[in-house]
Structure formats: C-alpha cells, structure tokens
Amino acid sequence: MKLKFSKMHGLGNDFMVIDGVRQNVSLSPEQIRRLGHRQLGIGFDQLLLVEPPREAGHDFRYRIFNNDGSEVEQCGNGSRCFVKFVRDAGLTDKSRITVETARGVIAPEYLGDGLARVDMGVPRFAPADLPFLAEAETLTYSLPLAGRACEIGIVSMGNPHAVQRVDDVDSAPVAEIGPLVEGHSWFPQRVN
Numbered sequence: 001m002k003l004k005f006s007k008m009h010g011l012g013n014d015f016m017v018i019d020g021v022r023q024n025v026s027l028s029p030e031q032i033r034r035l036g037h038r039q040l041g042i043g044f045d046q047l048l049l050v051e052p053p054r055e056a057g058h059d060f061r062y063r064i065f066n067n068d069g070s071e072v073e074q075c076g077n078g079s080r081c082f083v084k085f086v087r088d089a090g091l092t093d094k095s096r097i098t099v100e101t102a103r104g105v106i107a108p109e110y111l112g113d114g115l116a117r118v119d120m121g122v123p124r125f126a127p128a129d130l131p132f133l134a135e136a137e138t139l140t141y142s143l144p145l146a147g148r149a150c151e152i153g154i155v156s157m158g159n160p161h162a163v164q165r166v167d168d169v170d171s172a173p174v175a176e177i178g179p180l181v182e183g184h185s186w187f188p189q190r191v192n
Contacts, residue, residue: 006085007042010077016044017085020051021060029069036067043067048078050086058105059097060086070190073103074158080116083108103158120157130160133186145180152181160191 003025006017016035018025027035027047035041044067051061062082064072082099086092087110096109108118127134132154134141142149143162153163162181166172182190 005042006089007044008081008085010081013045013075013077014043015046015048015078015081016042017048017081018050019085019089019091020049021091025049025051027065029065032065032069033067036069046072046075046078048075048082048085050082050089050091053100055100057098058100059092059094061100062106063102071102072159074101074106074120076118076120076157079106079108079118079120083110083116083118084114101158124156125154127154130154130156130191131188132160132191133188141186143181143184143186145177145184150177150181154191160187160189162187162191 003018004023005019008015008017032047035047036044046067047065049063049065051063053059053061060082062079064075064078066072079099079101083097086097087094095111096107098105098107104121106118106120108116110116124130126137132141140151140153143152144150150164153165155161155163164172164177164181181187182192184191
C-alpha cells in the first residue's frame with residue numbers, strides 16, 4: 001500500500017500526517033507500529049489521520065495514534081499541526097476549523113506565518129478521567145518508583161499527563177524516571 005504523508009513537528013513532538021480525505025487509509029495497530037519505528041519506519045511520536053467529518057457542520061475528523069499503535073483522544077501540538085496541514089494541503093481555506101476528535105469537537109485556528117492555536121478545553125484532574133488508580137482525589141500523589149516515591153500531579157487535556165515539579169529542568173532525570181512513570185500500573189492506559 002502506498003500512502004502520501006507529511007512529517008511535521010510542534011514544540012518537539014513529531015508527527016506523520018496522512019490525508020484520509022483524498023486517499024483511502026486503513027491501518028492496523030501493527031502497521032502503525034512499523035511506520036512509527038524510528039530506525040526501520042518513518043518514525044514519529046504520533047500519527048495524525050485527517051478524515052471527513054461524521055457529522056454535518058464540522059470540517060474534519062481527527063484521529064491520533066501513538067507510535068505503539070494505540071489511539072488517543074487528543075494532542076495539543078498535533079492539533080496545531082493539523083490545522084496548518086489541512087490549509088497547506090488545500091483541504092480548506094478557512095483559518096478556524098471545527099474538528100471532531102475522540103474527546104469531542106475542537107476549533108484550531110491558523111494564525112499565519114506557521115503559527116496556530118487551539119483551545120484544549122477545561123483541564124480534568126479527577127483520577128477516573130485519566131485514568132489513574134488513586135483512592136482519593138488530591139493535588140499531588142506519591143507514586144512508588146523503583147524503591148522510592150515520586151511526587152506527581154495529574155491532568156488530562158484529552159490525554160493523560162503526569163507532572164513533576166523539579167528544581168532544574170536540565171538536570172531532571174527524565175530519561176530514567178519518565179519510562180517508569182509512563183508504564184506504571186497506576187496508569188492502566190499509560191501516561192505522558
């Protein structure tokens with residue numbers, strides 16, 4: 001199968017963007033994993049699939065897949081790339097579009113000169129909204145990691161995030177702690 005695609009990035013997140021309006025696209029999770037492989041495929045953080053809307057009154061449908069083949073609800077950096085892509089590809093000449101996502105309708109806006117913005121909606125902090133396995137909702141949680149506790153906050157803007165306050169971002173042990181948090185059993189569907 002041949003697919004036309006574009007590579008884009010927003011604030012360091014890189015995307016493979018596929019026009020599913022003008023070409024027929026049907027990818028299995030395994031095919032997405034192969035495409036997402038950094039050495040043997042295209043390589044990307046997420047695949048963005050542009051589709052026709054399901055409901056009248058919307059401009060597009062937007063599906064987002066992680067490079068492991070799993071589908072997610074939303075991506076802020078991806079939505080900004082999405083609106084630039086549909087304009088550059090000639091799929092619309094609108095600056096502000098309405099887009100169906102797994103989380104609901106968003107309205108990204110292309111501002112010109114490569115700039116775009118999107119209102120991601122109201123942040124969700126309830127553990128059940130991520131999901132995060134916690135007995136009660138608090139501001140911070142003590143996550144057990146490799147024999148020590150890691151203090152985190154949680155938030156979802158359509159996809160789950162664990163947030164840790166650090167004194168110095170450049171020396172924070174992201175490469176060590178990040179994978180442990182991402183795959184922690186308290187996040188049954190993983191976390192950013």
